[in-house]
Amino acid sequence: MNWIPLTDQSQLDRIAEASTSRHQLIFKHSTRCSISVMAKNRLDRSSGHELIDCHYLDLLQYRSVSNAITERFAVHHESPQVLLIHNGECIYDESHNAIDWNEIESMLTGK
Secondary structure, eight states: OOOOOOOOTHHHHHHHHHHSSSOOOEEEEOTOOHHHHHHHHHHHHHOOOSSSSEEEETTTTTTHHHHHHHHHHTOOSSSSSSEEEEEEEEEEEEEGGOOOOHHHHHHHHHH
């Protein structure tokens, strides 16, 4: 997976804009949480990432960005958490052990 580091709140505007032509994925990761590490490893091992831009947020280091995501995309904060952004809105979010690339991919392909 080619992660794009998410380190600044201003990137959220670019993600929303880019989502009008290509789905955007945000993965909120807690580097101290074993469930988060497992979820990231599952995402890293999956295939089909060329369908989407994948953004990685170290929420311990960039907590203010995590808070801005919660406000901007109207989702309850979880960790770990994955959000799928399309046309500037969060169309899917999941957390913890429910994070599953196959489910995300089905949202992308409609299958």
